[in-house]
Structures are given as structure tokens and as C-alpha cells.
Amino acid sequence: MLTRRIIPCLDIDNGRVVKGIKFSNLRDAGDPVEQAIKYEQNGADELVMLDVSATVDGRATALQTVRAVRRELSIPLSVGGGVRNVDQAIDLLQAGADKVSINSAAVLNPGLLRELANHVGTQCVVLSIDAARQADAEGWEIVTHAGTNRTGIDAIKWAHSAELMGAGEILLTSFDQDGTRSGYDLALLAAVRSVTTLPVIASGGADSALHLLDALEAGADAVLAASIFHDQHTTPNQLKNQLAQRGIEVRQS
DSSP states (O other): OBBBBEEEEEEETTTTEEEEEEEEEEEEEOOOOHHHHHHHHHTOOEEEEEEHHHHHHHHOOOOHHHHHHHHOOSSOEEEESSSSSSHHHHHHHHHHHHHEEEEEEHHHOHHHHHHHHHHHHHEEEEEEEEEEOOSSSSSEEEETHHHEEEEEEHHHHHHHHHHHOOOOOEEEHHHHHHHHHOOOOOOHHHHHHHHHOOOOEEOOOOHHHHHHHHHHHTTTEEESSHHHTTTTTTOOHHHHHHHHHHTBBOOOO
């Protein structure tokens, strides 16, 4: 059985780690290099770094931040935010990213995913899906530009098409649960799991090992969290120990 991954997330704004609720009311959460070092030492399997203002500001992810983190990090690093073309993705990979995450640009140009896969390999392409519950109907819709743009695109159909478009993995974030520490959107996870064989990283709402367990049982291959790590509520190793006690296979130091 494959081990399940615990992945801290660094949301970056102007070179600092930030955290908010539903992508807004951002507060400072420290230096990205210092946080990356701490999380690796405390058992993180991977690290996700997202430049949360890059798309809104119409710029690319700051490469110097990626390089600075990569110099101190030995675990896999996935980077996203503001990636609009193959050249920008290659720049991130050359700066030290192992995978590149695409959200808004893929919605505007779905062909970008296949183009990226052809240039850098499917294993390097992560489709980041930010999904919000639809106000007037059942289901979820894609939101882009840090949650400011509701697209009306069905999130489950979008996830179903991800593999054909060239993605190698899905980072699935519940806009409604983000930063709330009230648990992952398990219905969203299960719905996405039912339409794709790609690895799915659950994101948005984690507060405890029980929440992580619920997400893994709902179909996630990996679980991402931010607030509980930034606020020193727990560590990846502590969560792994609790998951292992419940029969979940995890990589332990």
C-alpha cells in the first residue's frame, strides 16, 4: 500500500507566508525559508508553495523565493501562482520546483495543461482546483483569481477531464472550508474521487488528525494543511503518529 502524504502549504504574498479564511483577511505567518526548514524537520512529506497574489496582480511567481526555499529543502516542492505559459513553468522548475500547479490559466486555456505535459512531463503538472459550493444549485463551481472570480464551471466535470488534459495530480481546495479548521469538504472529495484515477490532495479546513483521517477515507491520496502548522497547533510527525495508530500507512522518520 502506498503511504499517505502530509503536506504543509505555504501561501506566499510579497515574500512572506500568509494565511487567511476563504482566501481573504490574510495575516502574516512567517518567513517561507524558516517555515520550510521547520516543516521538513518535523516530518513533512512534501511542501506546496502558492503565490496567492500573483494571478490577481498579473505577475509570475517570485523565483527568488522558490530558489531560497529550494536551497534549504530536500523534500519535493510544488509551486503555483500566476503561471500562464510553458516558459514560466520551466522557470519555476529550473528554480527548484519539482511540480508546477496551474489553476486560473488552465480555466482560461485548458490546452495549457497538455502543452505543459508535453514539455515537462505529466508528473510535473498539478491541476489546482479551487471549488466553491454553488449558491443556487447542488454541486460545486470553479473559482479563480484567489477566489474572486466565480466561473460557473462544474468542478466535478472539470476534475473528470483533468487526466485527459495532461494533469498528473489534482490539488483540490474547498473555498468554503479554507482556513475555517472545521474539516475538509468530504462530499466534494468523494465526488472528485469518483470521476478520476489521478492522485488527489485534499485541501481546506484541517484542524485535527481525525479531519485528515476523514479526508483519506473519503478518497484523498494526500492531505494538505496550513493553519494548524503555522499556529503550532500540531506537526506533521504528530499527525502521522495519530494516523498510524488508526491503521493509515505513513512515512515515518
